[in-house]
Amino acid sequence: MDENFEExxxxxxxxxxxxxxxxxxxxxxxxxxxxxPKKVADLGCADCTLLWMLKFCSCIEVLAGLDICASVMKEKxxxxxxxxxxxxQPTERSLTxxxxxxxxxxxxxxxxxxxxxxxxxxIEHLEQSELKKFPxxxxxxxxxxxxxxxxxxxxxxxxxxGVTLFRHSDHKFEWTRAEFQSWALETARHYDYSxxxxxxxxxxxxxxxxxxxxxxxxxxxxxxxxSESAQSEKPPKAAYKTVFKAVYPSLKDEKYLQNAVVSExxxxxxxxxxxxxxxxxxxxxxxxxxxxxxKSKFQPSVSCxxxxxxxxxxxxxxxxxxxxxxxxxxxxxxFSFPKVNQLCGNFEKLHKLIAGKVTLSSDGSAVMFxxxxxxxxx
Ligand code: SAM
Numbered sequence: 193m194d195e196n197f198e199e200x201x202x203x204x205x206x207x208x209x210x211x212x213x214x215x216x217x218x219x220x221x222x223x224x225x226x227x228x229p230k231k232v233a234d235l236g237c238a239d240c241t242l243l244w245m246l247k248f249c250s251c252i253e254v255l256a257g258l259d260i261c262a263s264v265m266k267e268k269x270x271x272x273x274x275x276x277x278x279x280x281q282p283t284e285r286s287l288t289x290x291x292x293x294x295x296x297x298x299x300x301x302x303x304x305x306x307x308x309x310x311x312x313x314x315i316e317h318l319e320q321s322e323l324k325k326f327p328x329x330x331x332x333x334x335x336x337x338x339x340x341x342x343x344x345x346x347x348x349x350x351x352x353x354g355v356t357l358f359r360h361s362d363h364k365f366e367w368t369r370a371e372f373q374s375w376a377l378e379t380a381r382h383y384d385y386s387x388x389x390x391x392x393x394x395x396x397x398x399x400x401x402x403x404x405x406x407x408x409x410x411x412x413x414x415x416x417x418x419s420e421s422a423q424s425e426k427p428p429k430a431a432y433k434t435v436f437k438a439v440y441p442s443l444k445d446e447k448y449l450q451n452a453v454v455s456e457x458x459x460x461x462x463x464x465x466x467x468x469x470x471x472x473x474x475x476x477x478x479x480x481x482x483x484x485x486x487k488s489k490f491q492p493s494v495s496c497x498x499x500x501x502x503x504x505x506x507x508x509x510x511x512x513x514x515x516x517x518x519x520x521x522x523x524x525x526x527f528s529f530p531k532v533n534q535l536c537g538n539f540e541k542l543h544k545l546i547a548g549k550v551t552l553s554s555d556g557s558a559v560m561f562x563x564x565x566x567x568x569x570x
Pocket of ligand 1: 195213216235236237238239258259260261264294296297311312313314317318337436525
């Protein structure tokens with residue numbers, strides 16, 4: 193049975209709002225908000241709910257999950273895949289999500305370089321032999337800036353109806369605050385981390401002496417990690433099996449950037465064209481003549497380009513114009529629109545990205561549209 197669900201039933205009489213597991217996840221989200229880690233690994237990630245929540249944190253670029261049970265990870269891992277909206281509007285941030293099948297008792301180079309490692313309700317599931325290896329794997333080998341470990345506080349158990357020995361049948365132990373803190377302080381001392389203790393799930397009024405229902409240790413590495421080249425040990429061979437990998441579309445990838453720029457250039461050019469032609473078309477209706485014959489009248493005013501797209505500074509020579517049945521919209525004008533400008537960064541990049549994708553004038557300085565269709569429709 194899902195352990196978080198089982199825990200909710202156990203804690204049913206003492207009502208935690210929100211449920212305890214959500215409070216644990218929120219604790220991690222808050223920590224991410226505070227430290228802004230780029231690379232986060234969740235050890236004992238189970239059905240990947242925490243990873244799924246973390247994928248919405250915009251600072252995170254790499255997310256990894258590890259669990260010894262492949263089937264539990266696979267249950268809902270599809271939630272970690274990009275959605276159609278991610279492809280329609282890629283963001284600047286890159287995001288890769290990977291799930292590994294393996295044990296926290298083994299080292300694997302894929303777990304190197306993380307800023308934050310979370311171990312939520314994991315250690316109490318470890319056999320003695322695994323628990324012994326765990327600190328060397330997480331603190332010694334992975335050596336992230338921050339490690340968060342949560343585990344049940346056994347002093348709270350008498351308040352949970354139905355708990356005789358442990359809160360879950362798979363728990364190998366449950367520690368008092370003193371037991372957890374002694375293990376955590378010794379681990380922190382050995383691997384040069386500092387540790388602070390807190391928790392989630394407040395005890396009821398008058399019972400404060402039992403402490404939080406879930407106890408949490410937040411470990412922060414005291415010194416910067418030695419650079420990879422300075423590390424003397426050879427990295428171990430891979431021990432985990434990758435069971436899932438998703439690379440989110442990002443504007444850092446030239447392919448997605450090009451799509452976004454081409455769409456934005458065409459969209460912007462269409463709007464400029466429309467604002468240029470609308471007055472022309474109404475005059476056409478008034479005089480019932482050919483609007484393209486009266487092109488001298490159609491030099492736009494600055495105000496006709498201010499609006500949803502941002503303020504446009506139309507300099508001399510940047511004004512769009514009509515010649516025959518062709519509308520010319522200078523690229524400089526398009527580049528001055530904030531979104532295009534922001535996407536490309538510089539004018540040369542704009543040129544490069546739209547080359548061959550957008551119809552340009554022979555000297556490459558303007559986007560061209562023919563207006564035959566508009567005339568026919570009118
Ligand atoms: N962290 C998740 C959460 O808070 O919702 C799930 C915690 S669940 C209680 C413990 C998870 O640890 C299980 O999914 C279990 O398969 C995993 N686990 C147990 N021993 C492990 C080991 N040696 N290495 C990696 N994962 C392990």
